[in-house]
Amino acid sequence: MTPDSPPLKASTLATKLSHYLELAEKERQRLAEFESRAERIASGVDILQENQPYRYAGVLIEGWCLKYKLLVDGRRQVINYVLPGSFIALEANVFDTADHSIGTLTPCTISWFDPHEVTKTFADLPRLAAAIVWDNAREDALLMERLTSLGRRSAYERLAHILVEISHLQARRGLPLEKNTVLPLSQAVIADTLGLSLVHVNRTIRQLREDGLIEATTQRGIVLRDPHGLIKVCGYDETYLHQHLMPAKTREIFPGGG
Amino acid sequence: MTPDSPPLKASTLATKLSHYLELAEKERQRLAEFESRAERIASGVDILQENQPYRYAGVLIEGWCLKYKLLVDGRRQVINYVLPGSFIALEANVFDTADHSIGTLTPCTISWFDPHEVTKTFADLPRLAAAIVWDNAREDALLMERLTSLGRRSAYERLAHILVEISHLQARRGLPLEKNTVLPLSQAVIADTLGLSLVHVNRTIRQLREDGLIEATTQRGIVLRDPHGLIKVCGYDETYLHQHLMPAKTREIFPGGG
């Protein structure tokens, strides 16, 4: 409950959603409210657990989280990486019980709120509703692409694909990437993301290195040495990232501000 | 453009969405409008294509469709099965270019409309917006479960899992299932859904049969002989289907009818 981050910075949510829609002042304010109760959480903590009832919803302000599911025997599948500016557990509005878990991968700053504030926002500020729907749709697109990787791409292709994907997502958030990239992803996490064994991920990384596509890798450090080559290897097509404004026609329907 | 189905039947959409929310008359009417331009489409036709711009959105009224992605070399990954009462290409509101294809698996009845009618509905009838969000969230849950199957379950488990899933979805739509179930799914489609080769799907089906879990299988006919056994085999947990009304609290926020 300690507000650790500077209070008046532009909200993470607003930064992200304004990629899709220019926001009115009233809308920015509402988004800022969602981020007003920031809390600091240690690394390696579950902030949502499968089969438990939902309580709060949240916004990730800083850090990385992991959305994952567990099978009874301990096998784990990572669904996606949750980056700053993402809502957490928004489904609390529509479901009672969580069907997945979310854990912190680094120390995180998260702001919690009653999920029903979002329901109200749907009635109040439909433009924000539209932006949230947009965001969901983009997440879905990522998920479908991941499904395609797991179902139809080889280990080598999967790894190349996710490296390029992460690099694109980072770039979108304005982070430099060409230089020395250190991801908070252990090889174990990558394995559980790609549906591979840890050992095989390790060997596949080595292979990419031997092929000159990526560089070194001390602890968690991977640099894309030949991004273009990686893209070619896995048939990467960034369409699914949908990094554009909403179609003009949709924006017209909501002329100015609330 | 020929309206082939009886015009005054309860709309497919209303039937589905009222699982989540009691609908007001005004809302039912709006939903009925979405279904007013029904068209008959043959089996095996693509009604949406990857990398093409979106045009119309639609509602599937009758039949089964396949949502899938293709890799350049022809590998195919099926994302999900589209059943009656589902919207199609609703993302047309937020994206310009499709990142997946949708094809008919059986002859279908589909009603088309301008996707922006849905955008307007978001401003007009926020309760419907909420119901649509609910529905999306459920689709996501299916997708996450599928991802988990592809990443972490064996072929045998995957097949058991999807058979139980389909049987549950059918049951929800009021279809008898215990009797002779004929799915419109060829083994090739199942293979592309589960990320397996056709040949291996065939062998795995045989294995399930030999283990007494399913029965016979002439063309596309599979009967669950021991549903409970199948559930045990794959650790099936139906939480992810979220077959309940919205949480009471969410429903309260929208008291009666628009």
Added chain:
DNA sequence: CGTTACCTTGATATCGTTCAAGTACCGTGG
């Protein structure tokens, strides 16, 4: 009654897993 799509089966190859061991790095307490 031939054509086509779908299903079935065998033999062989491959990719990825598992088991087992060992190494490098990093933070902590002495």
Added chain:
DNA sequence: CCACGGTACTTGAACGATATCAAGGTAACG
């Protein structure tokens, strides 16, 4: 500053699950 313990990474060897290749069989459809 060093010893210690943990976590993550690395590598080898053997195994197993699934893919691929190739050939037939069967049922539906015009």
